[in-house]
Amino acid sequence: MRTKLIVLYGGKSVEHEVSLKTAYTVIQAIDETKFEIIPIYITREGLWGSLDWTSVPAGLRMDDLVAEPVHGSPAASIGDVLIQRLTAPGKKAVLPLLHGSNGEDGTVQGLLELLDVPYVGNGVLSSALTLDKAVSKQLLAGAGIRQTEFVSFRHEEWLEEHAALLDRLERRLGYPCYVKPASLGSSIGISRCESRRELQAGIEEALRYDGKIVVEREIAGREIQVAVLGNEKPLVSLPGEFIHNRSFFDFDSKYLDKSLTMSIPAQIPDPVTEQIRRTALHAYQALCCSGLARVDFFLDGDGALYLNEINALPGFTNFSMYPVMWERTDGTSYSELIEKLIDYAFTRHAEKQTIQYAR
Structure with a gap:
């Protein structure tokens, strides 16, 4: 029997459109011989709607992923989806592809913890910590990690x-x-x-x-990234770098500039590469991360390294740095990476079942 994979996307967030782009790419890469895809769309108002994947036409368009909620209130729409989709028998996991507020910040993760269902990515605490730049910077400073x-x-x-x-x-x-x-x-x-x-x-x-x-x-210099993958013994990819000539790598640069090129591995000395990978691992563990994260650095003209931030749900399209860094590091394909993340979700959930909640 195939594993039911409940994919959450959209969301009440200004990053709603980014989430749709991620879901559009991820869903098409999922091996349907292993997983039964159950898409759940969340509107900009926070209403949940379930999509019948079998009715989606061939030649998927991003607009096909927009589902109309049955109910007009968040509580009713969430309850309806949960009853329909999460009470069905069989092995299941949730794949949250929600960027920004109300999805990447621990809110949805808390709901999934209460439902006792395996889910991909960071837990409640690490999701909240990594999205709040002020709090994460304070904790990373306490861990002795240099930042701007x-x-x-x-x-x-x-x-x-x-x-x-x-x-x-x-x-x-x-x-x-x-x-x-x-x-x-x-x-x-x-x-x-x-x-x-x-x-x-x-x-x-x-x-x-x-x-x-x-x-x-501002730190004048290069922006270097690494991808981290795993739970208790996470792995760190080779570093990558976007080649561009902009003073500020803004939203349009990231998502609309077709002239961007990736340099993976980034052309930096081996000792700097190892320093970046060690620091990324230290930061990942300091913020209690699990599943995945992308860690971004600044490398100034004197060779000094500064951690910029950790992204607990990095961009995940075919052209995003995170999956490409893994492909260039160890040959992991896009679809294989998704399956690894699902495996980590089941492993973490199984470990939690060993915790005793009564004396």
Whole structure:
């Protein structure tokens, strides 16, 4: 009997479209001789709808993945989907392909823990930690990992003392600097600022997407990435690098620029490669990660290494860095990588079943 693979995508997030792109690619790569695909679409309003995969026409288009929810409230729509899909007999696992808030931040992971169902990727704690840049930076600093200098503050602080905050940011970080929503990915809401006017505008822009933001000093240099895979004994890929000539690698650069090229492995000295891989593993474990993550670094002109951030659900299309790094590292194909992640989900779930919840 095939394993039921419940794929969650869409979501109440500004990264909704990115999630659809990921799901569109992943679903087509799943081996249907091994898995029964059960697509679950989540609208921008947080409503859940189940798609009958057998009715999807050949020549799948991304629009075909949009399912109409039966109910008009999140609670009713979620309940309907759970009763229909998660109570069916047989071996099953959930594949959350939700980027950003309400999916990558531990919320859906908490629901899946309560349902006691295996799911791919990071758990509740690591999902929440990695998405919140301010908290993850504080924990990584405590683990002795070098990062660019940063300042974090909330919306209320900005409203009450914005002039003093601007002075503080200029004194401590200088220009250029980057303003980021604390809990968002895909470079949405991020601004590169070279003046006080741009800094103020960047803060206002970031606060549209999050009540907490992070401002970082710019590190002039290269952006190097590695992919991490596994639970208790994770593996780290060879490093990769996007070759581009932009001062800021924004959303359009990542998803629309057809001129981007990947360099895998990145052309860096072997000792630096080993330092990157060791640091990535240290950070992955410090933030309690499991399943997968992409770890991003800055390498400045003097050879100093700075950890930028950890992405617990990295881009996962055929042209995304994470799967390509594994293919170039050990020959793991895209479909094989998906199956490895599902295996890690079952392993972690089985280990949790050994925990005793009563005295």
